[in-house]
Amino acid sequence: MPLDLPLDVPGSDLILDPEARIRRSLLPGGVRLLTETDRSVRSASIGFWLPVGSRDETPQHAGSTHVLEHLLFKGTARRSAMDIAAAFDEVGGESNAVTAKEHTFYYGRVRSTDVPIAVDVLTDMLTSSRLADEALETEREVILEELAMAADDPSDIGYETFLEQVIGPGTALGRPVGGTAETVGALHGEDVRAHYRTHYRPDSLVVTAVGDLDHDELARMVLERLAEGGWELPDGALPAPGRAPAPGRRETGTSAVAELVPHRLGRDTEQVHVYLGGPGLPATDPQRHVMNVLMSILGGGMSSRLFQHIREERGLAYSVYSFSGGYREAGLFGMYAACRPARTEEVVALLREELAELGRSGPAPEEMRRALGQITGSLALGLEDTSSRMGRLGSTELIHGRYASVDETIGRIAAVSAQDVQELARTLAGSFTTRVDIGPAV
Incomplete structure (x- = not known):
């Protein structure tokens, strides 16, 4: 524990x-x-x-x-x-x-x-x-x-x-x-x-x-x-309290719209850079390990759905991936792709569809196996570096306020089920709030 x-x-x-x-x-x-x-x-x-x-x-x-x-x-x-x-x-x-x-x-x-x-x-x-x-x-x-x-x-x-x-x-x-x-x-x-x-x-x-x-x-x-250096260090002094407890996860699953009006930033570039997503999970949310597995399957590597279906099969983008981020009481999830202007709407539709399909049908067994292997393997390899382990201790103290061993963390990741991933994907697919386009007008 x-x-x-x-x-x-x-x-x-x-x-x-x-x-x-x-x-x-x-x-x-x-x-x-x-x-x-x-x-x-x-x-x-x-x-x-x-x-x-x-x-x-x-x-x-x-x-x-x-x-x-x-x-x-x-x-x-x-x-x-x-x-x-x-x-x-x-x-x-x-x-x-x-x-x-x-x-x-x-x-x-x-x-x-x-x-x-x-x-x-x-x-x-x-x-x-x-x-x-x-x-x-x-x-x-x-x-x-x-x-x-x-x-x-x-x-x-x-x-x-x-x-x-x-x-x-x-x-x-x-x-x-x-x-x-x-x-x-x-x-x-x-x-x-x-x-x-x-x-x-x-x-x-x-x-x-x-x-x-x-x-x-x-x-x-x-x-x-x-x-x-002049700092006073009295015996018995206590650390300052941490940030106030998070008020709970921001609601998701209630903001789906047929089309999102993009927030456009005009730039003289050859590609349109698209960000699409919405609110996600705070840093300490119990479902954060589910989110990590979901992001791996959706767009976390060369075998991910976004990479395979948008880049490899259709050749619509060179760079395409998914991401998430968490803070004390808020979080976000998103997908990114860069493509030529004429392909923008097709790529956006595919981004949304890949997440929606994951919510409808769930991940395949081989996808779960790859994602769990990718996450736990990256964690283990990272911890061979003293700098990574030092950073993990800092996050343990400042963000989580509790220590979990590497084995315990890997156990929680391994316990994520295909149903967990499907349910979170379904929730996120109904939670798109934001689209940002950077590049020339289409």
Whole structure:
């Protein structure tokens, strides 16, 4: 059975998985540390997670979380931006960061002997970044170029538009993670510093690490470096509460219409990029494993229905697939295809029909076998990488609040039945709400 991860037991220490050597501790200040010790490797992946993302911004400050992530690499009281970059380069390591809708994540991967260097640099960035106005002015231009690059990619802008329309135009969750050129251009240094002070705290911090390391030694290093950076770490402090409980899955199956009026974005491209779908499942929904199997069968690979029937048999598209995404209280599902303009309506009709047919007749036994093998095999192969396992621990803590072993997860996937897939496909086939077309007019 999954093991709950409490936030209200000061100093608690849990052995989550003795066989996998996974351990979780609540440290002074409310810092959470999860590790998996693996002596078969000579490296370690370390991540510092904060439960703040673009959905936590005001409309006026949209993009501030992403800007803050960039600024943490631009220098601290002890290190210049070059020093931060060189610290990992000179030991053959790597470091980066990710801003998402519901969290921000800083990470490094180094040889096990260089773990102290990685911890020192990453904690220095977290606690002591200068967040100087002059750094903001320089990095603002870099981020505006990043936004411009995304706006030049029709599949990128198409997905962002699709997500916004499904989740809700004008909502915090529906906004682009990076904000817009207008909001980023209007940000002031004090806006970013206020965002930092609100969200970068020890009781929000989650540290995850996998590799050739010792849990207790890593805990000591992290606490020492955080204290050196000026963070207060009182004994008995508890982690900050997580996001409010999700209000329940958004209703599906009630929005089917004969035709969807597409949200069109004109672009001077050779193809029309089509996104078609609607509301899906939140990240913690019990049916999420069913959704994964369904997406695999529908459009998850070269043997999937969309690939075989639209590309291989009819030659109507080069790129075609299905996808899903989940957040705390909302989710989405969709299908994507890129085709020449004259073929757009035929391709859209086929996308809808493939999902409808899966809902009418269900998957064949060989489709179930392939999908289950694809998902469990990908999971097993991914977990040979310490970075993937480190990321899994972060998701376990921040999203699910409970730990399930790999065997338990594989068991839940294997328990998905053809009837489960058929019922969810039937529901989704009646839940189309959104179509986005990017390209020239047909």
